[in-house]
Amino acid sequence: MNQMLHTSTDLAGLAEAFVAATASLGDPFARPLVLVPGAGVQRWLSQQVARGSSADGEGISAGFDVHPREALESLVVGELRDDPWQPERLVWAVLGAVEAGVPGLEPLATHLAANDQRYANALRVARLLRRYADHRPALLALWSANPAEEAEALGFDGWQVRLWSALRDRITAPDPVERRRALAAAVADGTVPVPWPAVHVFAPRRATPVHRSLLRALAERCEVHVWLPTAGGADTANALADALGRTGREWHAAWAGAADGRVEHPGSPVAPTTLGRLQAAIHAGTPVPAPVTDGSLTIHASHGPGRQVEVLREALVGLFADDATLEPRDVVVACPDPDALAPHLAAAFTDTGGG
Numbered sequence: 001m002n003q004m005l006h007t008s009t010d011l012a013g014l015a016e017a018f019v020a021a022t023a024s025l026g027d028p029f030a031r032p033l034v035l036v037p038g039a040g041v042q043r044w045l046s047q048q049v050a051r052g053s054s055a056d057g058e059g060i061s062a063g064f065d066v067h068p069r070e071a072l073e074s075l076v077v078g079e080l081r082d083d084p085w086q087p088e089r090l091v092w093a094v095l096g097a098v099e100a101g102v103p104g105l106e107p108l109a110t111h112l113a114a115n116d117q118r119y120a121n122a123l124r125v126a127r128l129l130r131r132y133a134d135h136r137p138a139l140l141a142l143w144s145a146n147p148a149e150e151a152e153a154l155g156f157d158g159w160q161v162r163l164w165s166a167l168r169d170r171i172t173a174p175d176p177v178e179r180r181r182a183l184a185a186a187v188a189d190g191t192v193p194v195p196w197p198a199v200h201v202f203a204p205r206r207a208t209p210v211h212r213s214l215l216r217a218l219a220e221r222c223e224v225h226v227w228l229p230t231a232g233g234a235d236t237a238n239a240l241a242d243a244l245g246r247t248g249r250e251w252h253a254a255w256a257g258a259a260d261g262r263v264e265h266p267g268s269p270v271a272p273t274t275l276g277r278l279q280a281a282i283h284a285g286t287p288v289p290a291p292v293t294d295g296s297l298t299i300h301a302s303h304g305p306g307r308q309v310e311v312l313r314e315a316l317v318g319l320f321a322d323d324a325t326l327e328p329r330d331v332v333v334a335c336p337d338p339d340a341l342a343p344h345l346a347a348a349f350t351d352t353g354g355g
Helices: 011-022 039-052 069-077 087-099 106-112 118-135 137-145 147-170 176-189 209-218 239-258 274-284 304-322 338-349
Strands: 003-008 033-036 065-068 198-202 223-229 261-264
Touching (some): 003 239, 011 039, 065 069, 069 176, 069 209, 087 118, 106 118, 118 137, 118 176, 118 209, 137 176, 137 209, 176 209, 198 209, 209 223, 209 239, 239 274
Parallel strands (some): 003 261, 033 198, 198 223
16 A cells, blocks of 8 residues: 655645655656646645745646546546446436336325426425435445344335435446445456546545545555645644634544555744734644734635625725735635635626726
């Protein structure tokens, strides 16, 4: 096994370690696979690689095969065409099983007949089964192995087990759990080719059992490196660290359990500012320090998302005006619900004057 977990309380320090680890004088055509959580992290990481690849900080980022983390399965096996277990196709098998009067599906049949949204409700059920396959494959494996016992144990909700069994009888292709188990075994034993010299997973956050299983299989064939930012230890006296790091510690425990080794990378020196002292306290697990008015951390209170975005725009305009070295790539706008704020951001930051 060759799966290593790299952690750091400093995301920039983690990126610096990634740049150092991937700098190679080997085959320039051997492109390691880099999996990222989204386009924002991909862009930021590419900038860090470009900066770190040249002494003057003006290098380039090249030689990586970068994809969203969710694309791992399709990258290994290829795009699945006409997959009968995709929700948009599975919905018809769900409707067919109900129409055929499969025993035990009476609750589902009653639900689908309750209104004129029959297709939409059946599609919701198909998507639910897909989520089970992604996030709880062990549950579906139990349903496949002991359908009668599992259905009885669920009581009224036992119709889900009976539906799963009916779908496996009606669809000749292996179900997602069987297919992925076979895929992981084929990757591990060399039946499926692995075109990358190494696989890097950067800032993965939560991962499904499917992804972790496939990465373990890839670790039999090449090096797998997981680069995970952390928020300090579990035993913390910092209330903010406890609130912000609770979910992250769950992710860390899952990744640590799958790793063959761990490397802790030191963070960059923290500036002696209010923000820097707060960050240091979060990482060290010490109480939140008393604030000092130095402009490094500012809280703006305003009503409604529209006004909040307007305040953000004015704050950014001021920052760019005061610091000629500041560039757009140095700015990160973080929010809990990007989709909700997207229209406001577009309205506030779109130049309608043609300038």
